Amino acid sequence: METTLKDKTILITGGTGVLGQAFVRKAISAGARVLFTYLKSAEKARELEAAGSEGSVLDLADTRAIEEFAAGVEKKTGRLDVLIHNAVATADALIERMSEEQWDKVLKVDLKAPFYLTKRLLPLLLRSAPSKVFHIVSIAGLNGLAGAANYAAAKGGLIAMTKTLAKELGRKKILVNAVNPGFMRSSITEKVPEEILQKNLAISPLKAFSDPSEVADFLVFLSSDRMRQVTGQVFHFESRLF
Numbered sequence: 001m002e003t004t005l006k007d008k009t010i011l012i013t014g015g016t017g018v019l020g021q022a023f024v025r026k027a028i029s030a031g032a033r034v035l036f037t038y039l040k041s042a043e044k045a046r047e048l049e050a051a052g053s054e055g056s057v058l059d060l061a062d063t064r065a066i067e068e069f070a071a072g073v074e075k076k077t078g079r080l081d082v083l084i085h086n087a088v089a090t091a092d093a094l095i096e097r098m099s100e101e102q103w104d105k106v107l108k109v110d111l112k113a114p115f116y117l118t119k120r121l122l123p124l125l126l127r128s129a130p131s132k133v134f135h136i137v138s139i140a141g142l143n144g145l146a147g148a149a150n151y152a153a154a155k156g157g158l159i160a161m162t163k164t165l166a167k168e169l170g171r172k173k174i175l176v177n178a179v180n181p182g183f184m185r186s187s188i189t190e191k192v193p194e195e196i197l198q199k200n201l202a203i204s205p206l207k208a209f210s211d212p213s214e215v216a217d218f219l220v221f222l223s224s225d226r227m228r229q230v231t232g233q234v235f236h237f238e239s240r241l242f
């Protein structure tokens with residue numbers, strides 16, 4: 001059976017990120033109508049639009065903006081087969097130096113926005129069922145990550161939400177799963193000193209960064225009709241953060 005996304009409408013947040021860009025391009029090639037959101041990377045967004053997708057600026061920290069965006073998606077597409085919560089904000093600090101603002105920003109973008117966007121787009125997902133929601137998570141959400149209590153808490157929350165929504169929405173034929181893409185070179189890892197990155201690689205079984213292109217291929221497969229009976233799961237790419 002061929003892996004195709006023909007006739008699927010897919011929305012991914014953070015389409016201009018490292019994983020987002022790889023997924024948008026592969027989903028277009030697989031035949032999907034692809035909508036994506038971004039915050040600041042206008043140039044990358046133009047390139048993705050030129051490749052055949054539809055981009056929108058959306059600050060996921062702003063609930064009113066999410067509301068307006070969701071209303072626009074409803075009007076424009078009338079259906080939604082796959083929703084991928086991929087965007088991420090980080091604001092790292094050890095707890096004694098982490099401000100309430102840093103905590104709130106990360107929890108808003110990384111945890112509250114996925115809740116709100118799924119809730120708001122649920123009528124479209126129901127109308128298009130069988131449909132799918134994916135949360136892009138991190139090993140930090142299971143093992144913790146020193147210096148990023150806000151990010152780890154948000155990702156742990158997303159894992160719990162994956163399992164809960166799978167239970168709530170299964171009988172409505174909406175599958176909900178999470179993917180941990182592993183340790184990829186991106187704006188997140190850019191902030192980590194090279195020495196620490198190399199130390200992490202040295203103790204990881206595969207001794208290599210995760211490849212966004214491979215993660216995107218996996219997401220294309222999961223988004224396609226070849227995956228129909230998996231829900232409430234967390235898929236891990238090889239990833240070790242101490």
Ligand SMILES: NC(=O)c1ccc[n+]([C@@H]2O[C@H](COP(=O)([O-])OP(=O)(O)OC[C@H]3O[C@@H](n4cnc5c(N)ncnc54)[C@H](OP(=O)(O)O)[C@@H]3O)[C@@H](O)[C@H]2O)c1
Binds near residue numbers: 014042188
């Ligand atoms: N990189 C890793 O090692 C790693 C490891 C484990 C899990 N993950 C997870 O994998 C996913 C993708 O990560 P990545 O490395 O591809 O990220 P990335 O390259 O840093 O991209 C982040 C994306 O989120 C968008 N964004 C940031 N703040 C936003 C906001 N307030 N509102 C809306 N959008 C916002 C960015 O938009 P602009 O480009 O327009 O600013 C960008 O599209 C994330 O969920 C991350 O937690 C990554």
